[in-house]
Amino acid sequence: MKIRNIRGLLAAVASAALLWPLSGHAAGGGDAPAALDNATCLKCHQSGKPEIQVEDAEGEKVALPAVDTAKLAKGVHAKLDCVACHTDIVDAKEKHEKAASSAKPDCAGCHEKLWDEAKKNNQAASKERLGIVVENIAAYKESFHARPDADNPDRPKAYCNQCHATHDFAVPPAGTPEREKWRMTIPETCGAACHEDQLDDFKSSVHGKLIEKGDPKGAVCTDCHTTHEIRNSSSEAFKLKNVLACGDCHTEELHSYRDTYHGQVNRLGFVYTAKCADCHGSHGIKAGDDPKSRVHPDNRLKTCQKCHDDKKPGMVKATAGFVTFGPHANTHDFEKYPKMWIAGTFMTALLIGVFAFFWLHSGLWYYREWQERKERKTVPHVRTGELGIHEGKHFVRFARGWRIAHLAFALVTMTLVLTGTTVMFADSAWAPTVAAALGGPKVMGIIHRVAASLFVGIFLIHFVYVMSRLLRDRNFRWFGPDSLIPNWKDLADCWGMFKWFFGKGPRPKFDRWTYFEKFDYWAVFWGVNIIGWSGLMLAFPHVTASFLPGWVFNVGTLVHGEEAFLAAVFLFTVHFFNNHFRPDKLPPPDVVMFTGTQSLEEFSREHPAHYQRLVESGELEKYLVDAPSRQLHVGSVILGLTLITVGLVLLVLVVTGFFS
Structure with missing residues (x-):
């Protein structure tokens, strides 16, 4: 029901365009039409105002998100007018009349249009970040999130504003403490909205515990799944790329893995041999010495037997010696190997x-x-002609x-x-x-x-x-x-x-x-x-x-x-x-x-x-x-x-x- 309500909210956001005043009068007051400026919109939609509820596509009441003006002022959209995105809003009435010829707010279309204008006006070099946004849009359109939703085939699995707070969106610059702090909020963003079960597993994992402690060394969703080009996790493309994603942090382990037959086959572009997640798990990864870890010595044989099993074509059941195989063994660590x-x-x-x-x-x-050939010193050691034997033999x-x-x-x-x-x-x-x-x-x-x-x-x-x-x-x-x-x-x-x-x-x-x-x-x-x-x-x-x-x-x-x-x-x-x-x-x-x-x-x-x-x-x-x-x-x-x-x-x- 939680996910259903969220999707309903998104439908309401798109249909009501986030601008449905609670008052029964025009926002401007009296009989004069109100101006469609930001101040007028915020009279109803600012945080602290009474909650506005609308019906979603399934007829359920959902609340529209309020606009936090402080955060909006720091966001990348701070200088935009509300109606720059909500072009279908033409009045400030309680129930907005929509312009028949105007499209609903569309993050992708808006940014693509701005990028086309920037290129046309030779401003692409000065608007590099806008170009990156357009690249992300192209990646999103090919991603798993852009596929039709199973419950609502007319809608994608995820919209931009499910991950991005569109009103106050602002990603801090890379390499700053603020960026790391923002990055560590990503699991809640993904998990709270749609992936609750995965979030629960993640919180109990070694990565989740690091994030909980505020340690940026812990991996978050986008480190493994990427940001915009998210693929189906059961696809070969994802499985191949996921190994490299693990290797971005675990560099030495990636090199040693590639020295094994498992890793060599994976590097050739095939996914039927063991990969990182097959042995370590995915969202609920535990430390190697954790008794619940798949790679703990007590559990390792069982983990190997998930692939090495008589029931699988061409495979034979793993035996006891598999436990001491070193999937990350190397030749430079004498103490361990x-x-x-x-x-x-x-x-x-x-x-x-x-x-x-x-x-x-x-x-x-x-x-x-070569020297003797130059000096013409290379001659037969024995002259066969002198023996009376035909030299053509x-x-x-x-x-x-x-x-x-x-x-x-x-x-x-x-x-x-x-x-x-x-x-x-x-x-x-x-x-x-x-x-x-x-x-x-x-x-x-x-x-x-x-x-x-x-x-x-x-x-x-x-x-x-x-x-x-x-x-x-x-x-x-x-x-x-x-x-x-x-x-x-x-x-x-x-x-x-x-x-x-x-x-x-x-x-x-x-x-x-x-x-x-x-x-x-x-x-x-x-x-x-x-x-x-x-x-x-x-x-x-x-x-x-x-x-x-x-x-x-x-x-x-x-x-x-x-x-x-x-x-x-x-x-x-x-x-x-x-x-x-x-x-x-x-x-x-x-x-x-x-x-x-x-x-x-x-x-x-x-x-x-x-x-x-x-x-x-x-x-x-x-x-x-x-x-x-x-x-x-x-x-x-x-x-x-x-x-x-x-x-x-x-x-x-x-x-x-x-x-x-």
Whole structure:
């Protein structure tokens, strides 16, 4: 009934135009028509005068609001005449006759008209505040409040004067104590008029208690719902913006939330994962240590199970380990999150160490090869022509299985990088576009898991195949020149390369596998275990949380993402340089991994120790074949350039995502 009376009052205000004298005589007295100035109007409508009641649209008696002249004098409308807004009032009689051609008072129309006149007269710059009002009007017209009221479809849900005291409206300047004091009256304005239940919840909340104490740190309605562009709180647009509204005050918590899968999906523009209000509540938010709080340890599992429930499609019921998951865990607060600090420190050191060494290695290598090319010093280490072998022959370096596995790895890895980094770098400008193009996070998750399964499957097939062959070969030397296991020669070769970089010695003579090729090979073993196991735990959280504490999700997310970042950047910088962008390899690509062969001259130059061993043992000719056909070579070049281009595009996305 309270809301109904208020709406009736508004109808009366619009129909009676706030100017219905109680007296049975004309306001001016006698038979002479009274002047329609402010003094005449205030004789009846000033505060302190007898209350004026009118009938609303439903026939109920409601009181018209009186005008407080002291407040009116301080308001933005102080210099206006009453009839400037109430243009339909043409007399000062007890029951006003309305001008048939005049519109009822309209706040929006009046301000829009004034703004049009200001722009027409080139006064827009001096009336900036009026322009802001017009912007607010445009926002209001698109808002939830401007929609038709359910009880009265001909009327909006809320008028301007329900929130703004139109006669004495005056918002104090921002940054002043008066502004903060005015701001703290907003909950009563919203709650007393329409949202009584929400006001009751708010008063019991941590925000409401701060406002009650006069502390402006407490959030009020407009901080979360905005002022004029208020949206339906069940709409996706509101839910997305509401997270940012919370983050305006809780900045650090917003950043840590965005590091979780919940926040990453939200940042991509989707609202099906947990948001601030899902965990903390909305109007009745309690402090974390309050026993009634949704995030209190005693209540946290129940809160998680509101989303993580068997009854919801694609979800599984949350288990006990969920309670210790840290939705706002970070890597810089050792006291609160020691495990995250340790993991973050380790991963940072790993990234810096790997990139510092190999980028330095690549830069020095490029410089030395470029200098030797300029000085025409690059010549084959062994002259194949002197051995009586046809120089047009090619050496078989990789069997078909290796080549197929390499291509499959490349395609799967690029898929994993695209889908994974889109979520990891959800804050970047490109991520929402990519996510939408791929069908959203749910579809990307399926693609990512399928690609991960293929990656692990290929790895296991390769591992089983290689191990079965090596274990059957009784002559294989595990630390010999044909083995991919690092040995002392690799350390000597690495040291020799740095001496060569600085012109302090000759370039080392590599055998079948170089030390940097071995690093590439064994990095996959490291990556499969680190990325694979952490990804498996994250993919099945209910199983993980049944046996392990919730903080493993925090550490797992961190390690999974940063190890993947390390792998992607290493592949598309160091690996590409070693195999495609060194001066001796230009122009790219090197197609040996697609054709399986390389010219004998190139093989002898790249792996002179291996070449010399084969020559001395008389086994070289076993590995010689004709050069690949032109069709195979051209196709390999096209495939190589395509993969390099895709890789470099992914590198740009990853780097921009990292710095976003």
